[in-house]
Amino acid sequence: MAKRRPRLIVYHVGVTLLTLISVGTVLLLLMGWGNATVEMTIINSLLVVFAIDYVTRLVLTRNRKIFLVQSAFDLLGIIPLHPVFAFFRLGRLVRLIRYHHLFWRLRINSKWTRAYHQFIYKTGFIYLFSFSVTIIVISAFLFSLTEKQSLASALWWAITTATTVGYGDETPHTAFGKIIASVLMIGGVGFIGLLTSTISGFFTARGQQMAASQEDHEQADLDQLLAKIETLSTKVDDLQRQLEATTRQKKE
Known part of the structure; x- marks a missing residue:
């Protein structure tokens, strides 16, 4: 080794x-x-x-x-x-x-790396992202072959179609090209929708965790402050009793 x-x-x-x-x-x-x-x-x-x-x-x-x-x-x-x-x-x-x-x-601080690992693997983002890109790439490659387009233009068409943007600058004209577009619309949009919900769900959960952690921290600070106030009140009461006892002794 x-x-x-x-x-x-x-x-x-x-x-x-x-x-x-x-x-x-x-x-x-x-x-x-x-x-x-x-x-x-x-x-x-x-x-x-x-x-x-x-x-x-x-x-x-x-x-x-x-x-x-x-x-x-x-x-x-x-x-x-x-x-x-x-x-x-x-x-x-x-x-x-x-x-x-x-x-x-x-x-x-390694908090960033832990958050990155949780986001990529534990949420399933890597699987959804890989499937989405695979569908887009395969669709772009087949579109390039059937529609006689460059790979760059086909990739641009696949991305705009899968994301439902649809600028219309690249459209299928052959029957097979339209079948590819239909499959991409159904499969690609579904996976990209799941991808978007996974991202939003992760950040929502992180926000809730941070809010809960902040509330716990604030509650702990409040409990600590109340304990100090109680200790200070006890000391003030003791000091007052000592002062009263000293005053009585002087009078006697």
Whole structure:
């Protein structure tokens, strides 16, 4: 284990650097800075690297079910429909930070990481999000084939359709394309609706927990204040009795 540890750290550092390079390159491409041809070459090359890395880890892992759940964002990060999917690779960095306990080592409060874990896994967000993206991606790919559209345009159509925005700039014209649209409308809207309710439910529950915690804290402060007031009243009464006793002694 001691021999593998340095290799693991080098591997994780390499993954971090490649992730930052891929995300930075996509940002440059989206903002129109630099040479688009060179940027697309870098993006496609890193896509192949991350795809090989994902397949290798999937083959070597002992529990593929847990791996598929925990690495859902990694799978989304190797979807070749659009370079913007590279942003999902940032989820890998969050897991690496938690794996090496960097927040604890830097003495940073870990409440954020616990909240992130509860939101992603315990609420089922990762499952709903993965299903929603899968439906959108498959629909976009099939729409691109049947309607002879670019993958970027097909993805834009799938997103606007699934979210019920429907700008109308991209519409199906073939019978098969209309079937795809119908399936996306039923399945995609249902999963996205569940996704939205999961997000709102999580934040509502968190708000109620924070409010209840604040009320308990305020009640504890109030009880402590009342106890101090009672102690102070007792001392004042004792002082008054001593003063009265001293006054009587002087009179005598």
